[in-house]
Amino acid sequence: MDQISTNANSTNYINLYNKQKMVEAMPIRPKIIHYPRLDTVMMIEDAIRSAKEYPTKAELLRRLPKKVMYQTFNLVLEYLQRSNKIIVTKDGRIIWVFADDEKLRKLLVQSEKV
Numbered sequence: 734m735d736q737i738s739t740n741a742n743s744t745n746y747i748n749l750y751n752k753q754k755m756v757e758a759m760p761i762r763p764k765i766i767h768y769p770r771l772d773t774v775m776m777i778e779d780a781i782r783s784a785k786e787y788p789t790k791a792e793l794l795r796r797l798p799k800k801v802m803y804q805t806f807n808l809v810l811e812y813l814q815r816s817n818k819i820i821v822t823k824d825g826r827i828i829w830v831f832a833d834d835e836k837l838r839k840l841l842v843q844s845e846k847v
Contacts, residue, residue, distance in 0.1 A: 793827060
């Protein structure tokens with residue numbers, strides 16, 4: 734009976750150890766309170782596109798016409814990066830790289846298909 738309880742205890746220790754390692758390996762991500770609305774995403778996109786100079790995160794946040802929670806702002810920037818609409822340089826400048834220019838659209842419409 735003692736040998737069975739010892740095996741059960743050692744199994745429990747192994748399970749606890751494995752669970753601890755799994756928890757340590759998981760990336761820590763802050764809990765998202767709420768997701769941004771579409772108008773918020775579009776407002777941030779417009780602010781980046783219309784900027785005369787490439788803004789930093791802090792400059793862009795100050796230039797927005799409406800206040801946005803910092804967590805929401807970061808979530809929108811992460812989305813824009815993942816969707817390849819912006820690039821953040823090494824010095825923290827945000828550059829709009831998505832090809833949505835009116836001239837480009839006209840060229841695509843007028844071009845011949847090969």
